[in-house]
Structures are given as structure tokens and as C-alpha cells.
Amino acid sequence: MISNPTSGKRENYLNWNDFFMATAFLVAKRSKDPVSQVGACIVNQDKKIVATGYNGMPLGCSDDEFPWGKKTSNKLDSKYFYVCHAEMNAVMNKNSADVKNCTIYVGLFPCNECAKIIIQSGIKEVVYMSDKHAHKKETVAAKRMFDSAGIKYWQYIPTDEKVVIDFSEINWNEQRQVPETPQKMSQQD
Ligand SMILES: [Zn+2]
Numbered sequence: 001m002i003s004n005p006t007s008g009k010r011e012n013y014l015n016w017n018d019f020f021m022a023t024a025f026l027v028a029k030r031s032k033d034p035v036s037q038v039g040a041c042i043v044n045q046d047k048k049i050v051a052t053g054y055n056g057m058p059l060g061c062s063d064d065e066f067p068w069g070k071k072t073s074n075k076l077d078s079k080y081f082y083v084c085h086a087e088m089n090a091v092m093n094k095n096s097a098d099v100k101n102c103t104i105y106v107g108l109f110p111c112n113e114c115a116k117i118i119i120q121s122g123i124k125e126v127v128y129m130s131d132k133h134a135h136k137k138e139t140v141a142a143k144r145m146f147d148s149a150g151i152k153y154w155q156y157i158p159t160d161e162k163v164v165i166d167f168s169e170i171n172w173n174e175q176r177q178v179p180e181t182p183q184k185m186s187q188q189d
Pocket residue numbers: 085086087110111112113114115
């Protein structure tokens with residue numbers, strides 16, 4: 001473990017950008033989409049997370065009944081008409097009154113539809129990891145709107161390739177043991 005020689009403070013802790021992007025990647029793991037799992041994390045100016053979201057079917061539209069396919073002869077049988085993108089879900093699921101002046105961290109550059117939602121919600125900054133659809137018209141349109149609306153966007157390069165979540169770092173089994181002494185004391189009371 002690396003720590004500061006003067007104070008002893010641990011130094012290899014997650015920085016804010018890594019933490020928020022890692023949160024977006026973690027919530028993406030909730031997605032049922034077999035091809036594309038995208039997560040988003042909205043952060044306010046106090047560095048507090050006010051929303052997360054991942055791509056999924058609308059409320060009441062069963063993950064098991066609605067289609068997840070991409071290439072179907074009838075577009076009604078593909079996912080495109082139905083799936084809500086991560087950014088939309090994050091904005092709609094916010095636990096704050098609004099997301100004005102917030103920053104959204106998202107795994108993939110927003111599409112044009114999500115760009116509109118981001119702009120209208122008052123979000124002022126977009127931090128993304130992948131811009132793999134940069135050539136698509138949806139992305140070009142999104143950037144055009146962001147530029148016009150004064151939304152800052154920038155690609156985040158993570159400090160490390162991986163952030164590992166290891167449940168065994170804390171011995172949860174040991175913590176679950178009930179201490180004996182307090183029990184005896186309470187019996188005496
Ligand atoms: Zn979108």
C-alpha cells in the first residue's frame with residue numbers, strides 16, 4: 001500500500017473522475033442488452049452522485065417480452081423503438097429536484113436523442129469514454145447541438161485500465177459474528 005510519508009494518508013485511492021466513470025461502468029452491468037451495455041452517472045457541483053442509469057426497456061415493458069435484437073426484417077421486432085438509453089434513464093431517475101449544472105459520466109458518447117435530453121435537463125458537461133460511433137450522423141448531430149448549447153464534452157482517459165471490486169477485501173464473514181460480551185451484559189440488565 002502506498003501512503004504519504006508525512007501524514008500516512010493512503011495515496012492510491014480512486015480520484016473523483018475514476019470513481020464516477022467506474023460507477024457508470026458498474027451500473028452498466030445491470031443492462032440486459034446482449035450486445036451493448038452502457039451506464040451513466042450524473043454528478044452535481046458538490047461531487048455528489050444524483051443519478052445513475054443504464055440502457056433498458058421502459059417501466060412496465062418486460063425485459064423478457066420486448067425484443068433485444070438489432071437486425072430484424074421488421075424494425076418493430078428490433079430493440080430500437082423500445083430501449084431507453086442510459087442517459088435518459090439517469091436523467092429520469094434522478095434523486096434530486098433537477099440536474100442543472102451537473103456533469104454526466106457515460107461510457108459511450110451520447111446519441112442525438114440523449115443529447116437533447118441532456119441539454120434540456122440543464123446538464124452542462126459530458127464526460128465520455130468511447131467515441132466509437134463518431135462517424136455516425138447521430139453523433140455528429142449530438143456534437144452540433146452540444147457546441148451550439150455550450151455543453152462542454154471531453155473524453156476521459158482512466159488512470160488505470162481496471163478498477164477491481166473485490167468483495168473479499170473486507171472479511172464480511174468475520175464481521176457477522178455476534179460479539180459475546182455485549183450479549184452477556186444485556187442479560188444482566
Ligand atoms: Zn442515446
